[in-house]
Amino acid sequence: MPQTLCPSCGHSPIPRGAAACPACGDPFDHLPTYKKVGRTRLDRLGDAVDDDATVFGGDLVTSAVSAHPGPVAAVLGAGALAWFLRAGGVVGSLQDPSWTYGLVALDLVLALVLVLNRGPVKGIAQAGLVVQLGMTLWLARASPTAPVHVAYGLLGLVALSLVMGEPGVVRRYLSMGLGLCLALVSGLLLAMPGALTSGGGVRQLLVGSELGYRLELPVGWERLTREQLATHMVLPPATVGGSAVGFGDSARGRYGMLWVERGSGVTLATGCQELLRAMGGSPGLDASRPVVPAALGSRTQFHGLSTSSGARGTLGCGLLADGRLVGLAVVAAGAADVQAGDAQGSAAFAAVGEGLVLQ
Known part of the structure; x- marks a missing residue:
């Protein structure tokens, strides 16, 4: 029997041809499966796919991440702004190398990929955010406990958590709120690196x-x-x-x-x-x-x-x-x-x- 999952609440199984989740009522007509050439419906498409394939859930057709890209895209957009303020020295300079602008572009590209939903978007987002988190830690190597570095590190972790597994509605929106707050705090800390440093502090x-x-x-x-x-x-x-x-x-x-x-x-x-x-x-x-x-x-x-x-x-x-x-x-x-x-x-x-x- 094929095991099907609702990308929103995780309810299983989903009856073949269902237009909405019987548990949470989330509609399926926005999913990529409904946008195939010729607008083939799920009950007909099911005859052409492997009976053991996951129709809703996992990455074979869609996932909670690709079905609901809005929250993670919002966090990535706010992160791009926070990195732009840091890389450009707009509100305070940490004298980061010029390649820091690449992290601005990385966040914007990942947000666009998730919204367009083409290809293995979830895996791409995971790989990109792991790279960004590694670069964040490298930039913080001289004073890893300084609040400004901690804030940027937490911002990367929140974004990464939004593309791991199958986040439900509560996790999506709680993480989005936390990510937006961290982006704001990161920008504010840039304006006062001398006043809010600890554990070695920030050295310009x-x-x-x-x-x-x-x-x-x-x-x-x-x-x-x-x-x-x-x-x-x-x-x-x-x-x-x-x-x-x-x-x-x-x-x-x-x-x-x-x-x-x-x-x-x-x-x-x-x-x-x-x-x-x-x-x-x-x-x-x-x-x-x-x-x-x-x-x-x-x-x-x-x-x-x-x-x-x-x-x-x-x-x-x-x-x-x-x-x-x-x-x-x-x-x-x-x-x-x-x-x-x-x-x-x-x-x-x-x-x-x-x-x-x-x-």
Whole structure:
């Protein structure tokens, strides 16, 4: 006897030729079987198929996934939006690689495949979501317990659960609601990576391919614009061969910038003093000797740095073997006295310098 299943509630067996499930009343006229060439009805089609084939259920003709693609397509669409916000840095940047845009396309393609219902759509969706989940875990490898990474991982798991087995109506719509909520939470967490990190937190990565630098910021630090830094630090204007990138931890009053300039022929002392003046500082302010970042090389020079807001810190310069001038400046604001400000600035300088790599 052929075992037939309702794709909506799982009721079995379904009488041959039935137009609706006798248990839940869900109609069958929307299924692919009813859309064959010539609009052949099920009772006639049954004569041409194997008596042991599953008519409703499994993947031979249809499944609960392909019969009701709406909930999983909605979750995939919301997931595509969440990945677009992340890949494009729209509301906050985790400095993910550019191939992250591929996950946006993957979600959209899987949603389209499920809606069109052509071929082994369920297997395709399962394989695609397993790949996406693997990529999500790889992106979270540095801080797997950070809330933003946990949210994206759960979003992938919910989408995967919607294409596993034969989800009933309760499971479909509960999972859809949970998936839409997770997509929203993921986007919100992107806007506040420093405030909601835990267990190692999210470390932003600043990369300058043309100038050959890679700076992994401490937890809670993020890239800042020239305007966001203006109160506490002046970014030097860009030149033909060099430019600066600003960053900071506004919650703790820590601010900094990295300057990299291709070989200009200047000496280390001259280049470092020009950089200091461009930042609004003046030579002569003593700097407590900080931990020297290895990336600055063996030829280094340091200056104390005091800004108009009262923030204090250090400017460290290095002249690399290829002639590039590198300047790293970090200040701490809000210290009770000069000595405390210098100590806090030096500590912040050392923490930022650990993540600097020059290629």
